[in-house]
Amino acid sequence: MDHLVSILSTPRTRIISITLIVLLSGVISLVGCALVPSGSTNGETSYRTIRYSDLPTEAKTTLHLIDIRGPFPFPQDGSVFNNFEMLLPKKGSGYYHEYTVITPGSSDRGPRRIVIGANGESYYTDDHYASFRLIVR
Incomplete structure (x- = not known):
């Protein structure tokens, strides 16, 4: 754990880490949206x-x-x-x-x-x- 803290202690690695976290959370959000169909509460899926x-x-x-x-x-x-x-x-x-x-x-x-x-x-x-x-x- 101390090794991880020392790696993240430099400004460059913190910026890279934050950038990766933001990118990954965006990808996860997009994948989640693609997998969940839009629909009404009665179980019917809506369509274009x-x-x-x-x-x-x-x-x-x-x-x-x-x-x-x-x-x-x-x-x-x-x-x-x-x-x-x-x-x-x-x-x-x-x-x-x-x-x-x-x-x-x-x-x-x-x-x-x-x-x-x-x-x-x-x-x-x-x-x-x-x-x-x-x-x-």
């Missing part, structure tokens, strides 16, 4: 939203196809979305279904999807399930 009018045209087309029950451009459209990422509210198996949002210039389905819950809630992702925005119609 996107207004229907702000969706890309292709997403509006996908929502229209969902409303009229197809036909859909890909055989995977309408398949069960299992929420493995756990970014949407936890629900039973089969609660969510996913639909492709065409991505211009993409040679495959691309990263954009709409996920619909059994109660009609709609989520948009443009980064292949890394994040979701609740669609406000």
